Amino acid sequence: MPAETMEELVSLCKRRGFIFPGSDIYGGLQGTYDFGPLGVELKNNLKAAWWRSMIYERDDVEGLDSSILTHKLVLRHSGHEATFSDPLVDNRESKKRYRLDHLLKEQTPDVLEAIATALKLENTISALVAGLLAHADAGTVLTNAKVIEPGEKKPSAWTQPRLFNMMFKTTVGPVVDEDSYAYLRPETAQGIFVNFKNVVDSTSRKLPFGIAQIGKSFRNEITPRNFIFRVREFEQMELEFFCVPGTDEEWHDKWLEARIEWWQSVGLSRDRIQIFDVPKEDLSHYSKRTYDLMYKYPSIGFEEIEGIANRTDFDLGSHTKNQESYALQAKVEPNADSTEKLSISHPETQKPIIPFVIEPSAGVDRGVLAVLTEAYTKETLENGEERIVLKLRPHLAPIKVAVIPLAKNREEITSVAKSLKAKLQKLGLGRVLYEDTGNIGKAYRRHDEVGTPFCITVDFDTIGQGKDGDSSLMDTVTIRDRDTMAQQRLNMNDLEQFLREKLR
């Protein structure tokens, strides 16, 4: 039974060192979280699994790590400057908040005409939005124009509209002036698009192929919520898969299947994943069609864990120079700034074309949250006691093996345990921990709670001092399975093979 409430996960994460609130000792900074000693292992393991499946186990994807600081022209031509800011306005009476452009679309023509007249502007939605944002007393203009509250269909009183820019700006270089800013990227994808030519030139890739990247992105969310689900600084695992126009829909479906399979390979159950075919009117500015993979999170229910978008030729088309020489299908803004043609040869005709792009874009933090949700298990044991176990897939577990001395005041035992720990650590399986806190029972439970798949215990038999002077079990240890709690005795020399098999 996976976790049922977010609270129990938050509590475990804090208690055991997975995830802490950001800037904690100063009261926290909204929308930021820090990954603790176990959280960083889990997150790294998840990213490594993705990287392996995307790049090593396929023959058609290259990796990339582009910078977070991004030239403003990149995000201007990508359309983010224009679309990643929402003008919002509040209704003073109903206390509801609307996007200004959405609100204007709900109005009758004479209301819009009244606003246009008051502002002495042409009567288009975009002109009115811009004019209202620039006007010092726009709230009064809206109210006087008898803008209706859509819910009640009645004129109402409105506040000054304000712009919520979703992109973080920062100053680059020592001189602070109006033009010396850059953005923290709102998606890793743009780093891939602007490196398209570099990758093609340096790897001699042909269509179809992909470029994958894992990295931080930043969005100034209006309302960060729900633990690490919606945060302002987050990590993405994105693939931009370039293909011949006309084959894009087929690839879109293939990637949808591949991504669902991958999420299952990290432990998510199929019945907690839903596919959401995003309706046309909700699509992003670059997308022709998007499937959202929705995972059933605790407390909040089905929410997006990955978006698989058909970005058409919008991005490369927007960033390329000489746009007019390609038969672009997406509607793009003119680009007089770009210095490169972002085309590639059509595999059959050899003519330069701008490829279509299928983008599976997954949230690392949302993935970690889903994996934790699914692994979290509360069991009632035979003796009536409750046990919390993280049934993580072994390849994701932060700690792979804990080596425990049965008695920590016996040097013969602790020294064997310590050297066994060092020996196992060298196998490169991941983190191996020497564990001597509390007593043996507590050590087991503690490792159940953080998902350690195996606990190895060095006891008196190991050092040839079994009961009644029995030395037949010399050099053997017990190894305990996290999920079944069953133990078996193995010679220390057989541990490597055992663990290599089980931790794959």
Add this chain to the structure above:
RNA sequence: GCGGGAGUAACUCAGCUGGUAGAGUGCAACCUUGCCAAGGUUGAUGUCGAGAGUUCGAAUCUCUUCUCCCGCUCCA
């Protein structure tokens, strides 16, 4: 941003109409011929989210602010 709820030890929480902070678990050290949060001894930890005010005295009352949760709004 609005409405509602909440912030006390690492976690879960108690602390009444103001009188100077507690429990359980956890954590640390030591002991234990022994294996499923076992037992024993000892120990540490709080600016009671922050700031200001009222008061002889504030965890408790008032104001401001920050953070979290729920709803609205918004959202790859």
